[in-house]
Amino acid sequence: MKKYNISVIKGDGIGPEIIDEAIKVLDTVAGACDFTLEYKEYLMGGIAIDETGVPLPDETVTGVLASDACLFGAIGGEKWDTLPRELRPETGLLNFREKMGVYANLRPAIVYDELLNASTLKPEVIKGCDIMVVRELIGGIYFGKPRENDGQKAFNTMVYTKDEIIRIGKQAFEFAMKRDKRVCSVDKANVLEVSQLWRDTMEEVAKDYPEVELSHMYVDNAAMQLVRNPKQFDVIVTGNIFGDILSDTASMVVGSIGLLPSASTGDKTAIYEPIHGSAPDIAGQGIANPIATIESAAMMLRYSLGEEKAADMISNAIKNVLKDGYRTKDLAAYDAKEVVTTAEMGDIIANYI
Amino acid sequence: MKKYNISVIKGDGIGPEIIDEAIKVLDTVAGACDFTLEYKEYLMGGIAIDETGVPLPDETVTGVLASDACLFGAIGGEKWDTLPRELRPETGLLNFREKMGVYANLRPAIVYDELLNASTLKPEVIKGCDIMVVRELIGGIYFGKPRENDGQKAFNTMVYTKDEIIRIGKQAFEFAMKRDKRVCSVDKANVLEVSQLWRDTMEEVAKDYPEVELSHMYVDNAAMQLVRNPKQFDVIVTGNIFGDILSDTASMVVGSIGLLPSASTGDKTAIYEPIHGSAPDIAGQGIANPIATIESAAMMLRYSLGEEKAADMISNAIKNVLKDGYRTKDLAAYDAKEVVTTAEMGDIIANYI
Ligand SMILES: CC(C)[C@H](C(=O)O)[C@@H](O)C(=O)O
Ligand SMILES: CC(C)[C@H](C(=O)O)[C@@H](O)C(=O)O
Numbered sequence: 116m117k118k119y120n121i122s123v124i125k126g127d128g129i130g131p132e133i134i135d136e137a138i139k140v141l142d143t144v145a146g147a148c149d150f151t152l153e154y155k156e157y158l159m160g161g162i163a164i165d166e167t168g169v170p171l172p173d174e175t176v177t178g179v180l181a182s183d184a185c186l187f188g189a190i191g192g193e194k195w196d197t198l199p200r201e202l203r204p205e206t207g208l209l210n211f212r213e214k215m216g217v218y219a220n221l222r223p224a225i226v227y228d229e230l231l232n233a234s235t236l237k238p239e240v241i242k243g244c245d246i247m248v249v250r251e252l253i254g255g256i257y258f259g260k261p262r263e264n265d266g267q268k269a270f271n272t273m274v275y276t277k278d279e280i281i282r283i284g285k286q287a288f289e290f291a292m293k294r295d296k297r298v299c300s301v302d303k304a305n306v307l308e309v310s311q312l313w314r315d316t317m318e319e320v321a322k323d324y325p326e327v328e329l330s331h332m333y334v335d336n337a338a339m340q341l342v343r344n345p346k347q348f349d350v351i352v353t354g355n356i357f358g359d360i361l362s363d364t365a366s367m368v369v370g371s372i373g374l375l376p377s378a379s380t381g382d383k384t385a386i387y388e389p390i391h392g393s394a395p396d397i398a399g400q401g402i403a404n405p406i407a408t409i410e411s412a413a414m415m416l417r418y419s420l421g422e423e424k425a426a427d428m429i430s431n432a433i434k435n436v437l438k439d440g441y442r443t444k445d446l447a448a449y450d451a452k453e454v455v456t457t458a459e460m461g462d463i464i465a466n467y468i
Numbered sequence: 469m470k471k472y473n474i475s476v477i478k479g480d481g482i483g484p485e486i487i488d489e490a491i492k493v494l495d496t497v498a499g500a501c502d503f504t505l506e507y508k509e510y511l512m513g514g515i516a517i518d519e520t521g522v523p524l525p526d527e528t529v530t531g532v533l534a535s536d537a538c539l540f541g542a543i544g545g546e547k548w549d550t551l552p553r554e555l556r557p558e559t560g561l562l563n564f565r566e567k568m569g570v571y572a573n574l575r576p577a578i579v580y581d582e583l584l585n586a587s588t589l590k591p592e593v594i595k596g597c598d599i600m601v602v603r604e605l606i607g608g609i610y611f612g613k614p615r616e617n618d619g620q621k622a623f624n625t626m627v628y629t630k631d632e633i634i635r636i637g638k639q640a641f642e643f644a645m646k647r648d649k650r651v652c653s654v655d656k657a658n659v660l661e662v663s664q665l666w667r668d669t670m671e672e673v674a675k676d677y678p679e680v681e682l683s684h685m686y687v688d689n690a691a692m693q694l695v696r697n698p699k700q701f702d703v704i705v706t707g708n709i710f711g712d713i714l715s716d717t718a719s720m721v722v723g724s725i726g727l728l729p730s731a732s733t734g735d736k737t738a739i740y741e742p743i744h745g746s747a748p749d750i751a752g753q754g755i756a757n758p759i760a761t762i763e764s765a766a767m768m769l770r771y772s773l774g775e776e777k778a779a780d781m782i783s784n785a786i787k788n789v790l791k792d793g794y795r796t797k798d799l800a801a802y803d804a805k806e807v808v809t810t811a812e813m814g815d816i817i818a819n820y821i
Contacts, residue, residue, distance in 0.1 A: 205658040235696055240588045256609075256626060262661050267630050269665035273609060274623035303709065305558045308615050312622035334709075335716040342695060342720035343588055356656065356687075360713055363688040367695035 117150040119420050122182035122384070124175070127161040127204070128393025129403040129457075130188025136405035136461030137186060137412040140429060143465040144416070148425040155182065159211065160190025160204040160393075170195075170207025176214050179384050184419035185215075186412060187388035192395040213253050217379035217386055218279070219286045220252040220358065221414075224345075224365040224375065229437040233370030233449045236342070241368055246348045247294065248365055249287040250358025252379055254279045255309075257355045273309050275354065277316050284320035286380075287352035291327045297349035299330045301337040301357055313354065338364055366390055373404030373445045376411035378418055387415040401456040404443040406433055409464060432467035436460075470503040472773050475535035475737070477528070480514040480557070481746025482756040482810075483541025489758035489814030490539060490765040493782060496818040497769070501778040508535065512564065513543025513557040513746075523548075523560025529567050532737050537772035538568075539765060540741035545748040566606050570732035570739055571632070572639045573603040573711065574767075577698075577718040577728065582790040586723030586802040589695070594721050599701045600647065601718055602640040603711025605732055607632045608662075610708045626662050628707065630669050637673035639733075640705035644680045650702035652683050654690040654710055666707065691717055719743055726757030726798050729764035731771055738772045740764040754809040757796040759786055762817060785820035789813075 123138070125131040138154060145152050157175040164170050170190075179185045191204040200206060226234070226244040234241050259272030284300075291298045300317040302310035314331055321329040332340065334357045340347060341361065345368045353361060366372045372391040379386040389407030397403055410433060417426035440452025441463050447454045455463065476491070478484040491507060498505050510528040517523050523543075532538045544557040553559060579587070579597040587594050612625035637653075644651045653670040655663035667684055674682040685693065687710045693700060694714065698721045706714060719725050725744045732739040742760030750756055763786060770779035793805025794816050800807045808816065 200664070203658070209659070235590055235593045236588050237590055257659055259623065264661035264665050266665070266668075268627065269662040270612065270625050270627035271660045271662050272623050272625055274621065276621045277619070303712075305556070306562070306610055307624045308617035309622040309624050311553070312617050312619070315619075335712045338691060338713045339716040339720050339725075342717060357713075359656075359688045360691045360710075363692040364695060364717065367692050372692075 119150065119152050119183045120181070121152050121154050122179040122185045123154045123156045124159045124185065124187045125156065126159055126188040126190040126393060127192050128189055128395040128398040130190065130393055132398070132401070132403050132457050133389065133405040133408040134186060134188040136457060137408045139461045140409050140465050140468070141412050143468050144425045144428050147428065147468060148422060150422065159207055161192050161195045163207065164195055164198070164202060164204065170202060170204050171210050176211070179215065182384055184415045185384055185386045186415060187386050188408065189389065189391065189393035191393050209257060212379060212386075213258065215379070215386060216253065216381035216383045218251060218253045218381045219283055219379070220250040221290075221378045221380065222248040222250065222362040222365065222375065222390060224248065224369050226369050227374070227434065227437055229434070230370060230374070230446065230449055233446055234368060235370070236368060241345060244345045244368055246345060246365055246368070247290055247350045248358060248362040249283065249290060249350060249352040250362055251279065251283040251354050253381070255355030273307070273356070275309050275313060277312065280313055280316040281320055283352060284317050287350050288320060288324040288327050291350045292324065295349040296326055297328045297330070299332055299337070299348055299351050301332050301334050301351060301353035301361060303334050304331070305333060317352070334361070337361055341365055341368060362390065371404070371446055373407055373443065374410070375407050376414050378411070378414045380418060385415070385419045387411040401458060402444040403457045404445050405457050405461055409433065409461070428468050429464070432464050435467050436464050472503065472505050472537070473535045474505050474507050475532040475538045476507045476509045477512045477538060477540045478509065479512055479541040479543040479746060480545050481542055481748040481751040483543065483746055485751070485754070485756050485810050486742065486758040486761040487539060487541040489810060490761040492814045493762050493818050493821070494765050496821050497778045497781050500781065500821060501775060503775065512560055514545050514548045516560065517548055517551070517555060517557070523555060523557050524563050529564070532568065535737055537768045538737050538739045539768060540739050541761065542742065542744065542746035544746050562610060565732060566611065568732070568739060569606065569734035569736045571604060571606045571734045572636055572732070573605040574643075574731045574733065575601040575603065575715040575718065575728065575743060577601065577722050579722050580727070580787065580790055582787070583723060583727070583799065583802055586799060587721060588723070589698075589721060594698060597698045597721055599698060599718055599721070600643050600703045601711060601715040602636065602643060602703060602705040603715055604632065604636040604707050606734070608708030626660070626709070628662050628666060630665065633666055633669040634673055636705060637670050640703050641673060641677040641680050644703045645677065648702040649680045650683070651680055652685055652690070652701055652704050654685050654687050654704060654706035654714060656687050657684070658686060670705070687714070690714055694718055694721060715743070724757070724799055726760055726796065727763070728760050729767050731764070731767045733771060738768070740768040754811060755797040756810045757798050758810050758813055762786065762814070781821050782817070785817050788820050789817050
């Protein structure tokens with residue numbers, strides 16, 4: 116029987132609750148598909164600061180690198196927001212991404228027919244929407260040097276090399292090949308030199324994918340188009356900070372950020388996590404929506420473990436659970452037949468498998 | 469009788485058509501309010517490239533600096549997109565902003581009850597929405613140095629000095645004092661040093677405005693919140709590139725970008741222009757919506773010329789024209805009683821005054 120080693124980072128706030136449900140569902144599907152998953156927990160974020168003094172202990176890095184994939188909850192909280200920058204949970208997260216080499220952040224934004232009304236956008240605008248945002252995750256202004264703040268003047272550097280752009284571009288085109296064969300590259304080439312290199316390089320990458328249609332859009336227009344007509348997009352590829360903004364905008368198209376999974380992949384261990392945060396305000400109350408995390412677990416099966424069938428089983432179970440009207444509190448207003456707790460939602464999805 | 473000197477830049481695409489309607493309305497209101505406006509035209513953008521070889525002729529800079537205010541149409545078009553960067557219309561625009569010292573870009577996003585349905589957002593989400601986006605316009609990554617693209621690696625610099633932040637911060641707080649007394653400052657302080665200085669400085673500025681409530685939001689969350697619940701915002705203040713993205717997002721809350729005016733103000737001549745572009749595809753057909761430009765002219769009366777009464781007359785006329793169901797083609801689907809041309813819309817608004 117196949118066995119996979121999964122590193123687990125529960126993190127802060129609702130992190131532990133939602134991860135527990137994902138593991139419940141993963142074990143069920145593993146049983147059904149004849150493989151086993153072995154989990155090992157590591158610390159990161161606020162809890163790591165509290166227990167070890169640093170947001171990203173070395174042990175976590177080594178442990179995750181040695182695993183087949185990493186399942187990640189959420190980190191951070193007000194409690195740690197006033198620490199010096201190098202000790203904050205976010206700094207730990209950025210270092211973690213860099214050390215894992217996860218240059219591609221994949222954020223599918225798929226509108227469930229069952230939850231058409233959960234978006235603030237009109238149903239006819241979003242029905243059938245299926246976007247894959249491919250965000251560059253370990254370059255750009257997040258990591259660019261020099262960077263400084265002397266209290267009177269501060270600056271950061273937005274930088275990309277051609278190789279970095281080629282690498283993320285290829286990912287986007289590969290995805291497009293399996294989808295509707297359209298890539299929209301988002302930049303600000305009318306103003307920024309770094310965007311001009313981005314645009315020129317995407318054109319070069321496109322030459323290797325003659326079947327895929329490449330278009331370019333300025334970031335301000337892309338933000339607008341995501342609200343005006345999100346269905347026009349298939350794959351969106353963009354840099355780190357533009358991707359940060361646009362993938363959150365895209366999540367609003369879907370409506371509930373409690374539904375949206377993500378994968379961060381590169382040359383080493385990939386990381387799977389919900390796109391929402393640690394929501395300390397609702398932690399421990401059993402009302403968090405575990406679906407984004409469970410769907411992230413499905414992405415893990417699909418992309419890191421090659422267990423496509425198991426992944427599909429999870430995705431289908433989620434769809435059916437939503438169709439049958441089970442909702443956590445965040446979605447109670449949208450065609451709910453029964454409002455359930457975090458743990459009950461995990462149970463129900465596991466039962467549907 | 470008071471006389472004002474207005475510099476006029478019609479620009480490219482639909483620029484000339486919409487400016488003509490704004491002038492029509494301005495003259496009507498001037499007649500009614502006992503002042504006169506003298507207009508002088510200057511070249512910029514594509515037409516300037518065609519006629520003089522450069523996107524921003526010196527004459528334009530001198531002429532606008534000598535005027536009381538500048539009314540601006542729109543510039544750019546595919547025709548000039550392949551020129552070297554220093555000769556492109558956008559480069560002319562950025563140089564123009566810098567030379568005019570217009571550090572504050574004001575973009576009101578007000579939802580008209582008459583056009584509640586024009587947005588892709590649900591009516592109940594946007595009804596009553598009234599946001600003022602205050603975008604820093606001559607700093608940040610748009611102008612930061614060093615900047616370079618050697619074909620293998622490219623970078624830009626996002627930079628702010630404390631003085632620049634104080635200056636734009638004050639503008640935002642002054643606006644808030646005349647409004648709902650709430651400022652939301654948007655940054656990415658969890659990642660960027662330049663944002664940390666931004667945030668700390670906003671806190672300092674806030675001390676001089678004890679009546680105003682200051683909050684901070686990360687840019688990714690702000691993009692999301694503008695779609696999720698735009699009514700939560702009063703004044704938003706942010707840097708150049710974040711403001712570029714967020715003000716376009718805010719415009720989608722309102723729905724039609726044919727309605728949205730802007731002012732760019734600083735220590736010298738202020739510039740008033742619609743937020744939409746030159747739309748070369750519909751130029752010359754008499755279907756462009758001139759309302760954003762006419763409303764920009766109203767902002768000019770209000771902020772640069774101190775003719776509040778005249779400004780209110782224009783804004784009220786626009787509201788009534790919309791209430792009575794007159795629509796240009798772009799808004800024909802939204803409760804139109806009569807679909808009119810660009811020039812007819814100008815006539816009708818002038819008549820209502
Ligand atoms: C927490 C923050 C550093 C992070 C980012 O900006 O990348 C988050 O917003 C995300 O998108 O994962
Ligand atoms: C045309 C472009 C340079 C400009 C900008 O990015 O500032 C435009 O998008 C705007 O918002 O006025």
